[in-house]
Amino acid sequence: MNINSIKRRTLLGAGLAGASMLAMPAVLRAQDKSLKVGVYGGYFKDSFDKNIFPEFTKATGIAVESIAEPTGEAWLVQLEQAARAGQAPADVSMMSQVAMLKGQATELWTPIDMAKIKDASNLLDRFVNKYPDGRVAGVGAVSWYITLVTNTNVYKEAPTSWTALWDPANADKLGLLALVSNSFLLEVTAKTHMGGTNALDTEEGILKAFEKLAEVKPNVRLWYRDEAQFEQALKSGEIPMGQYYHDVTGLAAADGHPVRSTFPKEGGIQDSGCWALSRASQKAEEAHIFIEYMCQPAIQATLSRKVGTAPTVKRESTDLTDKEFAAVSSDIEPIVPRYDLYQSKSDWLNQKWTELIVG
Amino acid sequence: MRREPPQTFADYSPLLFPAAMLTIFFVVPFGTMIAVSFFQRQQGGFYTPAFVFDNYARFLSAFFGGVLGFSMMMAIAVAICCVLLALPFTYLLTRMARRVQIVWLVALLSILSLSEVIIGFAWSTLFSRTAGITNILVALGLMSEAKALTPSFAAVLTGMVYQAFPYTVLVLFPALVRLDPTLTEAARTLGASPLKAFFTVVVPALRNTIVATLIMVFIFALGSYLLPQLLGRPQHWTLSVLITDQAIYQSNMPFAAAMAVFLVLVTLGLVALTVIAGRKGEAA
Numbered sequence: 152m153n154i155n156s157i158k159r160r161t162l163l164g165a166g167l168a169g170a171s172m173l174a175m176p177a178v179l180r181a182q183d184k185s186l187k188v189g190v191y192g193g194y195f196k197d198s199f200d201k202n203i204f205p206e207f208t209k210a211t212g213i214a215v216e217s218i219a220e221p222t223g224e225a226w227l228v229q230l231e232q233a234a235r236a237g238q239a240p241a242d243v244s245m246m247s248q249v250a251m252l253k254g255q256a257t258e259l260w261t262p263i264d265m266a267k268i269k270d271a272s273n274l275l276d277r278f279v280n281k282y283p284d285g286r287v288a289g290v291g292a293v294s295w296y297i298t299l300v301t302n303t304n305v306y307k308e309a310p311t312s313w314t315a316l317w318d319p320a321n322a323d324k325l326g327l328l329a330l331v332s333n334s335f336l337l338e339v340t341a342k343t344h345m346g347g348t349n350a351l352d353t354e355e356g357i358l359k360a361f362e363k364l365a366e367v368k369p370n371v372r373l374w375y376r377d378e379a380q381f382e383q384a385l386k387s388g389e390i391p392m393g394q395y396y397h398d399v400t401g402l403a404a405a406d407g408h409p410v411r412s413t414f415p416k417e418g419g420i421q422d423s424g425c426w427a428l429s430r431a432s433q434k435a436e437e438a439h440i441f442i443e444y445m446c447q448p449a450i451q452a453t454l455s456r457k458v459g460t461a462p463t464v465k466r467e468s469t470d471l472t473d474k475e476f477a478a479v480s481s482d483i484e485p486i487v488p489r490y491d492l493y494q495s496k497s498d499w500l501n502q503k504w505t506e507l508i509v510g
Numbered sequence: 511m512r513r514e515p516p517q518t519f520a521d522y523s524p525l526l527f528p529a530a531m532l533t534i535f536f537v538v539p540f541g542t543m544i545a546v547s548f549f550q551r552q553q554g555g556f557y558t559p560a561f562v563f564d565n566y567a568r569f570l571s572a573f574f575g576g577v578l579g580f581s582m583m584m585a586i587a588v589a590i591c592c593v594l595l596a597l598p599f600t601y602l603l604t605r606m607a608r609r610v611q612i613v614w615l616v617a618l619l620s621i622l623s624l625s626e627v628i629i630g631f632a633w634s635t636l637f638s639r640t641a642g643i644t645n646i647l648v649a650l651g652l653m654s655e656a657k658a659l660t661p662s663f664a665a666v667l668t669g670m671v672y673q674a675f676p677y678t679v680l681v682l683f684p685a686l687v688r689l690d691p692t693l694t695e696a697a698r699t700l701g702a703s704p705l706k707a708f709f710t711v712v713v714p715a716l717r718n719t720i721v722a723t724l725i726m727v728f729i730f731a732l733g734s735y736l737l738p739q740l741l742g743r744p745q746h747w748t749l750s751v752l753i754t755d756q757a758i759y760q761s762n763m764p765f766a767a768a769m770a771v772f773l774v775l776v777t778l779g780l781v782a783l784t785v786i787a788g789r790k791g792e793a794a
Contacts, residue, residue: 224758224759224760224761225758225759227761228757228758228759228761231556231761253761256552256556257552257556329744330755330759332759372658372661373661374744376739376759377739380631380740384638387638387640387641388640389638389639389640389641389658494553495553497553497760498551498553498760498762501755501760502568505573505752505755506573508744509573509577509744509745509747509752510573510745
């Protein structure tokens with residue numbers, strides 16, 4: 152009994168010592184400057200953790216705690232709910248354009264002071280996200296393409312056009328994104344079959360696009376919300392064709408998986424992520440330093456080489472070779488999503504879309 | 511030992527803690543949800559406090575009616591399959607040696623530790639064309655070529671029955687253990703076959719337990735939102751999937767809340783009907 156209790160106490164003591172040793176670096180770090188940065192989880196976050204954040208900390212002395220954020224607008228909802236309670240699960244987050252616009256509607260983003268961003272002039276205008284009154288809500292972080300991807304074992308020849316989605320030969324072979332606001336398939340339909348995304352200006356035009364898109368349904372095996380679900384199936388050839396992110400597909404191909412990403416002749420879908428600062432964050436100063444660092448042409452070039460994203464700064468300002476640039480982008484005019492629709496008509500689009508795929 | 515009914519306030523005091531927990535963790539969140547379901551949706555933004563019926567009005571359509579109907583049907587199918595499988599299984603289990611029972615129960619409990627995601631991905635692999643069970647059938651010469659069994663209704667049903675099966679067994683187990691073995695012995699002495707004794711004696715004796723189990727599995731299955739996405743086509747998505755879509759991806763909390771309230775009300779209604787029907791049956 153006695154021996155037993157001594158043992159237990161020793162064990163407790165050892166445990167406490169161990170725990171405090173583990174906790175110590177965190178305490179030390181808390182005295183330094185730090186910043187919580189949200190980036191998409193998975194391959195994306197891994198390469199930021201490996202290639203970008205340690206260098207940033209070395210250069211500025213600001214420790215980065217990276218937070219894996221979910222894709223789509225799920226993270227926006229969490230940030231919004233948290234901000235209402237005065238909390239910021241991440242100070243700076245990488246947000247897609249639809250999420251940026253929705254966050255603007257509730258003043259979720261702290262305006263960025265462009266005077267504090269040294270390399271601001273290098274940024275391409277279309278990647279700077281502004282409030283209607285001109286304040287800057289977000290600054291371009293990276294841009295990426297959603298392209299036509301195939302399994303190379305199943306498709307020996309790469310497809311050349313988005314029309315492959317409609318081809319009856321591809322019955323039950325496609326994996327497509329499940330939401331209207333992240334698949335951008337309406338834009339793809341308009342560009343491929345209706346002469347351009349201007350066809351979506353009117354509700355009649357949108358309904359026509361829905362009608363045309365409905366013809367794709369028999370070809371779709373999986374409507375995915377979760378990227379891992381499709382990525383796995385694409386690699387194994389279970390679902391050999393679909394729409395997916397050009398950068399991640401490139402990383403998977405580099406790892407030796409039998410996958411390829413093709414820019415169709417109608418263009419890849421170009422979307423981009425902005426760095427945005429939650430209004431609940433107390434770290435505005437560190438956030439500006441972080442954003443300034445990320446806008447440097449050299450860092451943008453590193454992102455292109457390591458993560459596979461396209462730069463948001465002018466290409467001339469970077470030292471990317473033609474070959475490196477071609478790997479992350481394309482000369483084909485991209486399909487640019489109609490972000491305005493997802494703000495002004497979001498509920499209507501969502502309803503029609505759900506009826507289309509579920510009905 | 512005779513139990514006295516509680517007399518004074520102090521006699522009720524042990525109830526205070528659970529009552530407080532229930533209030534904090536169930537009544538308050540549920541009340542918040544009901545309140546939010548009447549709020550005004552700001553399209554492209556979030557929501558503002560108000561008292562409007564728009565969210566309920568949007569739900570009352572043939573489309574959502576169809577989805578609700580499918581979700582109910584699916585949950586009922588899962589409940590029936592689970593009980594049909596678990597009742598004979600648990601009955602046989604209670605007749606086994608203590609040691610064997612423990613092994614089975616531990617194995618079943620370990621299934622409960624698996625998350626829905628793992629169950630979903632495991633079944634989607636088992637049902638896949640490239641790595642699934644049809645490859646074994648091909649190797650045995652029973653099938654000419656491997657094919658994908660997912661996405662399909664059968665795949666969703668299998669996944670959900672698999673997930674709910676351990677609960678079903680754990681709920682049925684105590685009642686079956688307590689079942690008086692002399693009942694079946696009497697039936698056997700009077701000349702009934704084991705099968706006949708099971709259906710004419712065991713099943714009727716457990717009628718209330720079986721109904722309670724059906725209701726429990728039904729409610730459990732109604733909340734499933736991952737398995738229909740992982741194993742089914744969009745037409746197999748349950749209302750819970752659409753609620754998740756609205757809440758997480760469309761940031762439309764008021765509509766999501768309204769759908770959830772509706773689902774809870776319909777569920778409670780169905781449960782009440784079952785209980786009332788059960789009472790009537792007893793009286794007759």
